[in-house]
Amino acid sequence: MRALLISIPLTILFASAPLADPLPSWTDTATKDRIIAFVEGITDPDSPDYVTPAARIATFDNDGTLWAEQPVYFQLLFAIDRLKEMAAADPGVLTSDVLRAAVEGDMETVAASGTEGLLEIVSTTHSGLTVDEFQAVVRSWLDTARHSGTGLAYDQMVYQPMLELLTYLRDEGFRTYIASGGGLHFIRVFSESAYNIPPEQVIGSIGNGSYSAGDGPPRVMKDPGLFFIDDKAGKPVAIEARIGRRPVIAVGNSDGDFQMLEWTTAGDGARLGILLHHTDSEREYAYGRESHIGQLARGLDEAASRGWLVIDMARDWERIWPSRE
Amino acid sequence: MRALLISIPLTILFASAPLADPLPSWTDTATKDRIIAFVEGITDPDSPDYVTPAARIATFDNDGTLWAEQPVYFQLLFAIDRLKEMAAADPGVLTSDVLRAAVEGDMETVAASGTEGLLEIVSTTHSGLTVDEFQAVVRSWLDTARHSGTGLAYDQMVYQPMLELLTYLRDEGFRTYIASGGGLHFIRVFSESAYNIPPEQVIGSIGNGSYSAGDGPPRVMKDPGLFFIDDKAGKPVAIEARIGRRPVIAVGNSDGDFQMLEWTTAGDGARLGILLHHTDSEREYAYGRESHIGQLARGLDEAASRGWLVIDMARDWERIWPSRE
Numbered sequence: 290m291r292a293l294l295i296s297i298p299l300t301i302l303f304a305s306a307p308l309a310d311p312l313p314s315w316t317d318t319a320t321k322d323r324i325i326a327f328v329e330g331i332t333d334p335d336s337p338d339y340v341t342p343a344a345r346i347a348t349f350d351n352d353g354t355l356w357a358e359q360p361v362y363f364q365l366l367f368a369i370d371r372l373k374e375m376a377a378a379d380p381g382v383l384t385s386d387v388l389r390a391a392v393e394g395d396m397e398t399v400a401a402s403g404t405e406g407l408l409e410i411v412s413t414t415h416s417g418l419t420v421d422e423f424q425a426v427v428r429s430w431l432d433t434a435r436h437s438g439t440g441l442a443y444d445q446m447v448y449q450p451m452l453e454l455l456t457y458l459r460d461e462g463f464r465t466y467i468a469s470g471g472g473l474h475f476i477r478v479f480s481e482s483a484y485n486i487p488p489e490q491v492i493g494s495i496g497n498g499s500y501s502a503g504d505g506p507p508r509v510m511k512d513p514g515l516f517f518i519d520d521k522a523g524k525p526v527a528i529e530a531r532i533g534r535r536p537v538i539a540v541g542n543s544d545g546d547f548q549m550l551e552w553t554t555a556g557d558g559a560r561l562g563i564l565l566h567h568t569d570s571e572r573e574y575a576y577g578r579e580s581h582i583g584q585l586a587r588g589l590d591e592a593a594s595r596g597w598l599v600i601d602m603a604r605d606w607e608r609i610w611p612s613r614e
Numbered sequence: 615m616r617a618l619l620i621s622i623p624l625t626i627l628f629a630s631a632p633l634a635d636p637l638p639s640w641t642d643t644a645t646k647d648r649i650i651a652f653v654e655g656i657t658d659p660d661s662p663d664y665v666t667p668a669a670r671i672a673t674f675d676n677d678g679t680l681w682a683e684q685p686v687y688f689q690l691l692f693a694i695d696r697l698k699e700m701a702a703a704d705p706g707v708l709t710s711d712v713l714r715a716a717v718e719g720d721m722e723t724v725a726a727s728g729t730e731g732l733l734e735i736v737s738t739t740h741s742g743l744t745v746d747e748f749q750a751v752v753r754s755w756l757d758t759a760r761h762s763g764t765g766l767a768y769d770q771m772v773y774q775p776m777l778e779l780l781t782y783l784r785d786e787g788f789r790t791y792i793a794s795g796g797g798l799h800f801i802r803v804f805s806e807s808a809y810n811i812p813p814e815q816v817i818g819s820i821g822n823g824s825y826s827a828g829d830g831p832p833r834v835m836k837d838p839g840l841f842f843i844d845d846k847a848g849k850p851v852a853i854e855a856r857i858g859r860r861p862v863i864a865v866g867n868s869d870g871d872f873q874m875l876e877w878t879t880a881g882d883g884a885r886l887g888i889l890l891h892h893t894d895s896e897r898e899y900a901y902g903r904e905s906h907i908g909q910l911a912r913g914l915d916e917a918a919s920r921g922w923l924v925i926d927m928a929r930d931w932e933r934i935w936p937s938r939e
């Protein structure tokens with residue numbers, strides 16, 4: 290026995306010693322193993338999958354991927370709260386049925402108004418002020434508003450396993466970007482504090498903007514109307530325009546992320562598409578195929594044939610929120 | 615004498631020893647001194663002007679600021695060369711007088727067509743192909759085309775003093791961005807090799823784009839029509855949208871950069887606006903107030919009152935091109 294032990298070179302003993310787990314809130318399943326194996330291949334100069342640090346780009350959807358999105362997109366809740374404040378100061382802002390329904394809490398009418406109604410609510414509440422002023426309003430809302438289900442501040446309803454994945458990727462030389470259908474200026478208010486993602490690495494939908502000077506301090510204004518929707522086929526277009534590189538890893542949770550994953554994983558060399566499937570009605574929410582928000586149908590249908598990794602929240606995550614358990 | 619020397623502490627002797635000059639191609643004038651003094655204030659933690667590394671953003675115009683722009687914007691020369699190739703393969707692409715004038719070298723008619731005519735030439739030659747295909751065409755053009763005045767490749771007609779300024783700022787913790795009226799996809803072809811500026815730090819004008827898949831590999835297309843012009847009041851809007859921070863330093867050469875400098879220098883704390891005045895008809899070009907390209911009139915009128923630094927090329931630069939002298 291002693292002779293056998295001595296015959297094992299020390300280097301092998303050290304090489305097989307377990308390193309610190311980079312994803313401690315992930316259950317030890319094949320999902321976690323595949324993520325780590327992928328990152329190790331990308332970063333090993335001797336691997337055929339090696340990618341230079343400059344090309345290590347990872348893009349993450351936000352709503353339902355980095356933070357929760359149920360029962361309603363948090364940005365819409367912000368917009369309605371802001372609309373109520375605006376209407377209290379000047380009821381004249383309520384110029385349509387959908388705006389009146391929103392302040393009365395008649396979410397059925399709001400939902401029935403479709404995308405057009407939602408955009409009217411967003412445009413009304415996200416324009417007519419400077420970017421700085423808007424972001425101060427969002428900051429103040431985040432500091433006081435609480436989620437009806439958990440009682441948590443909205444920017445505390447981020448997924449601990451995703452925070453670990455972001456940190457792990459950055460530690461391995463990746464730059465982590467958000468590519469969200471949500472608002473660029475809205476997300477930037479908390480992206481740095483919640484995710485350690487700086488403003489220049491946030492890609493999102495954006496309204497019209499303009500520059501004003503002469504009649505006051507030089508400033509960038511948020512104007513009515515939508516300039517770009519960063520969703521579905523808009524995501525690859527915006528990522529290309531903003532970064533100029535195809536991501537190596539793309540992470541989403543809904544069919545709004547389908548094209549981002551499709552474009553990413555069609556690139557040369559090793560690429561990884563990841564979908565988060567919300568399967569945990571006890572600790573978070575269970576939804577997907579039939580959901581009115583975050584619908585995931587085509588993604589589930591095609592993930593296997595496309596080689597995309599599907600995270601099963603209930604199975605793969607030991608912990609959901611940073612502040613709990 | 616000996617006693618005097620001994621009384622000087624060694625630390626002072628070392629502190630006053632000259633460091634390597636970060637801007638060796640700049641003449642020792644007040645212009646160079648002011649740039650270095652500004653950067654030293656920004657980076658000294660004990661200075662009231664100190665700026666944290668994350669906020670150290672510098673934006674540079676491209677045409678006429680980082681590379682030359684006479685006798686005509688280089689991107690327009692590229693567009694005309696490409697239009698000639700397209701017309702040789704299919705004369706049917708020449709659907710208007712301005713397009714026909716462009717391939718016949720009738721620059722008077724092209725100039726008389728104004729912005730609309732120029733945009734028609736650019737749109738025709740910059741659409742109907744993928745971003746990757748377009749950039750391969752630009753790369754091939756840069757490899758073969760030569761400037762009529764200098765015989766240099768266009769991406770060699772970059773200003774050595776500006777390359778030194780970019781490197782100096784990066785060495786001092788700045789991130790250097792291009793904010794150009796020129797095309798985003800065009801500039802990215804040479805921004806990394808010419809300036810060491812990666813694609814994600816290029817801001818420019820951009821045409822419409824779309825995503826295609828299903829009928830071929832997933833790809834981002836360049837479509838006809840203009841999506842955003844990154845010039846004049848568009849520059850602060852685009853910089854805000856792309857970076858989410860106000861620059862600390864903005865550098866331009868024409869009234870198209872006025873709003874970028876105005877917005878930048880209106881920010882809190884120490885900020886620096888720099889204008890390059892082309893005054894050197896012997897080594898480069900002399901133009902400004904009356905120029906059809908790169909007009910600089912309001913900038914010269916207001917620079918002193920706004921505290922902007924004006925570089926006099928003939929006086930302040932010992933050397934122009936990297937490959938000469």
